[in-house]
Every structure is written in C-alpha cells, then in structure tokens.
Amino acid sequence: MNCLEFRRQLGVDPHAGGDFAQHRHECSRCADAHARAIGFEKAIRSAFEIPVPERLAESILLAQATNAQRRHRQFRQRATWTAAAAGIVLAFGIGLRLQAKPLPELAINHLKKEAFVLGKTQPISDESIRKAFDTFGVTMHDIPAGASFVACCPVGKYVSVHLVVPESEGPVTLLYLVDDHSEQRLDFIKDGWFGRTVPLAHGTLVLIGHDAAHFDQLETSWRNALRTATYKT
Amino acid sequence: MTSDRSFPATGKQRQFDALVRSLSGDLFRYAYWLSGDEALAHDLVQETFLRAWRALDDLRETTAAKAWLITILRREHARLYERKVPQFTDIDDVDVPEERESQLPEFAGEEGLIRSAMLQLDPKYREPLLLQVLGGFSCDEIARELNITPAAVMTQVFRARQKLKVILAGGKPQGDVVELS
Numbered sequence: 001m002n003c004l005e006f007r008r009q010l011g012v013d014p015h016a017g018g019d020f021a022q023h024r025h026e027c028s029r030c031a032d033a034h035a036r037a038i039g040f041e042k043a044i045r046s047a048f049e050i051p052v053p054e055r056l057a058e059s060i061l062l063a064q065a066t067n068a069q070r071r072h073r074q075f076r077q078r079a080t081w082t083a084a085a086a087g088i089v090l091a092f093g094i095g096l097r098l099q100a101k102p103l104p105e106l107a108i109n110h111l112k113k114e115a116f117v118l119g120k121t122q123p124i125s126d127e128s129i130r131k132a133f134d135t136f137g138v139t140m141h142d143i144p145a146g147a148s149f150v151a152c153c154p155v156g157k158y159v160s161v162h163l164v165v166p167e168s169e170g171p172v173t174l175l176y177l178v179d180d181h182s183e184q185r186l187d188f189i190k191d192g193w194f195g196r197t198v199p200l201a202h203g204t205l206v207l208i209g210h211d212a213a214h215f216d217q218l219e220t221s222w223r224n225a226l227r228t229a230t231y232k233t
Numbered sequence: 234m235t236s237d238r239s240f241p242a243t244g245k246q247r248q249f250d251a252l253v254r255s256l257s258g259d260l261f262r263y264a265y266w267l268s269g270d271e272a273l274a275h276d277l278v279q280e281t282f283l284r285a286w287r288a289l290d291d292l293r294e295t296t297a298a299k300a301w302l303i304t305i306l307r308r309e310h311a312r313l314y315e316r317k318v319p320q321f322t323d324i325d326d327v328d329v330p331e332e333r334e335s336q337l338p339e340f341a342g343e344e345g346l347i348r349s350a351m352l353q354l355d356p357k358y359r360e361p362l363l364l365q366v367l368g369g370f371s372c373d374e375i376a377r378e379l380n381i382t383p384a385a386v387m388t389q390v391f392r393a394r395q396k397l398k399v400i401l402a403g404g405k406p407q408g409d410v411v412e413l414s
Contacts, residue, residue, distance in 0.1 A: 050265055059279070064286050
C-alpha cells in the first residue's frame with residue numbers, strides 16, 4: 001500500500017487492518033495523519049452519542065407488555081365471540097335437527113338410551129313422583145299406583161317426566177312432555193315398540209312398550225291424574 | 234418492570250428484555266440521526282421493538298440482532314414518510330422560535346459543533362457513516378443494509394468525513410481532499 005492508497009483508506013475506515021496497519025508503521029507522515037484521523041473519529045463518535053432519554057428501555061418494555069396484554073385480550077375476545085357464534089350455529093342446527101325428528105322417534109331413542117330403567121320393578125313412593133312433576137310446576141294431587149321409576153329427562157327439544165310402570169306383559173314407559181301442545185293423538189309401532197301419543201291440556205303423554213295391552217288403562221289413570229293436577233302459569 | 238406484567242416471563246420475553254436493555258440506546262441514537270427529531274426517534278425505537286417482538290421467532294442468531302433491528306427501524310422510518318401527510322401552514326402564521334437547535338445544550342461546545350455539522354450532512358452521506366461509526370458495521374454489511382455496492386459505501390463514508398471537515402472548517406476545505414476514483 002502506498003501513501004495515496006493509505007490516505008484514501010484513512011477516509012473510508014481509519015480502523016482498518018492488514019496492509020493499512022502495516023503502512024502506518026512504515027510511514028511516519030501517514031502515521032501522523034492516522035493519529036489525527038483517530039482523534040477526529042473519536043470526536044465524531046462522541047458527537048453521535050447523543051444522550052438517550054431516561055428509562056427508555058423501561059418505556060419500551062412497558063409498551064410491549066401493554067401491547068401484548070391488549071393483543072391477548074383481543075385474541076380472547078375474538079375466541080369468545082367465535083365460540084359463541086359457533087355455539088349459536090350449533091345450537092340452531094341441533095334445534096332444527098331435534099325439531100325435525102318426530103316425537104315417536106325422539107321418545108323411542110330416549111327409551112333406548114335409558115333401557116336399564118326398564119328392569120326396575122320395585123314400586124317407588126308417591127312423593128318422588130310428586131317431586132318430579134313439581135320440578136316443572138305441576139302439582140299432582142292423585143298419583144296412579146304402580147310406577148317403579150321416575151326422573152326428569154330431556155327428550156329432544158322437550159322436557160319430560162319419565163316413568164316406568166312394570167306390567168305382566170312387560171314394562172310400559174310413560175313420558176309426560178311438559179308444555180307440548182303440538183302433537184296429535186297417535187298409535188304407532190317403531191323398532192318393535194308399540195307407542196301412543198296422547199295430547200293433554202298442558203302437555204303430551206307418550207306411552208311405549210313391547211305390548212300395548214295396558215295402554216288404555218294407563219292412559220285413563222294418568223289422564224285423570226294430570227287433569228286434576230294444578231299447573232303454575 | 235416485570236411487575237407490570239400479569240403473565241410470567243417466558244424465554245422469548247427474557248430474550249426481548251435483553252435486546253431492549255442492550256440495544257435501545259444505540260437504536261435511539263440511530264433513529265435520532267436518521268430523523269433529526271428526539272420525539273420521533275423515541276417513537277421509532279418503540280415501534281421497532283414492538284415489531285421485533287412480534288417477529289422475534291424469525292431472529293435465529295442473536296449476534297445479528299442489531300443489524301436486524303436497524304433494518305426494522307429503517308423500514309419503519311421509511312413507512313413513516315409514506316404515511317406522513319404534509320401539513321401546510323401559511324408563512325404569516327409561523328412563529329419563529331428564538332432558540333435554535335444549535336443553542337440546545339447537546340449542541341454546545343465542540344461536540345455540539347460536530348452535531349450541527351452532522352445534521353447538515355446529506356442523509357445519503359450521514360447514514361453510512363452512522364452505521365459505520367455508531368453501528369460498528371463493515372462496508373460490506375452497510376452495503377447489504379442500504380442495498381448499494383460496497384464501493385458506493387466506501388465513497389459515501391469517505392465523502393461524509395470530508396464534508397464534515399469542510400463544514401467544521403466554516404465551509405472551506407481543510408487539508409488535502411482525496412476522493413476515491
């Protein structure tokens with residue numbers, strides 16, 4: 001490297017090494033120029049280093065934390081709204097699906113799901129039956145005898161009191177669908193089950209069994225009991 | 234500072250904290266010399282780090298963090314001017330401040346003279362010099378960052394130093410001016 005090349009390099013980067021450093025050691029005039037250039041470099045660097053605002057890092061970290069929390073909150077809100085929207089769509093879909101199914105199918109499906117109660121034969125207390133009807137605001141004054149099971153069950157879109165009455169030809173399931181007025185009286189056979197829907201003043205009674213021999217007698221006794229019941233409006 | 238957060242510090246958060254604490258000063262200075270405005274520089278640095286946080290997973294080598302952050306900052310600065318709508322004020326309504334920038338404390342003394350001189354430099358000269366002196370980048374790295382050739386970087390930093398000397402000498406060339414071919 002000659003002096004001209006050294007002076008050029010000095011203006012480009014006075015901290016360069018290699019040939020540049022070697023020439024500096026060999027040429028006193030260039031070494032002096034280098035010393036001046038280094039002094040100028042220090043002055044430039046010092047001038048570039050303007051004061052940094054106090055607590056700059058803290059303010060950035062605070063902004064990041066606030067921003068992250070806001071994004072997290074927005075994400076959660078979006079997720080909640082998405083879930084709610086999906087829930088509504090799902091519920092609407094299920095509602096349509098349930099509504100689309102006829103009552104006999106809903107009743108048989110429910111009976112199949114709770115088939116284990118058909119084996120119950122021990123009579124249950126009138127009080128437990130009264131409690132089940134009370135749940136839906138129906139106060140029963142007379143309770144027909146013979147039930148071995150009672151529970152409050154959802155049946156499709158309906159709520160119901162689910163009863164089982166063991167008979168000599170097999171158990172008969174009774175579902176009282178609260179506040180259902182839409183069904184017509186109907187005798188049906190589905191999946192090997194006999195069934196009957198009986199519209200009443202404040203709901204619908206559904207009877208299902210492998211044998212329909214006791215349907216008339218059970219319909220009469222429960223129709224009378226439900227007619228004399230008190231309904232909360 | 235961590236008490237301001239309602240969630241525990243993760244590895245990513247710790248990495249980010251370290252970046253902010255070690256590089257925010259340099260980035261602020263870089264932003265200041267880029268924009269010439271302290272408040273704007275503060276905003277630029279903050280926005281740069283917020284963007285960096287969102288893209289932190291892209292940073293594979295922590296040794297490259299400074300160059301990565303400077304790239305983000307430069308883009309953010311450019312974006313600022315894309316977004317900025319100039320507001321025009323009638324010249325008669327403009328108040329002329331008594332205090333000039335050169336009279337501010339950081340512009341007093343010899344350092345102040347150099348700072349004033351730097352602000353007079355054309356940005357195309359100031360920025361490569363800034364990257365070299367403050368950022369510690371080589372000519373090749375500056376060339377990549379500014380998307381120009383290394384030879385152009387060498388010419389610009391050379392001219393930047395010469396022009397600074399000229400401005401500091403009161404507009405007259407000082408000593409021998411040797412330009413690169």
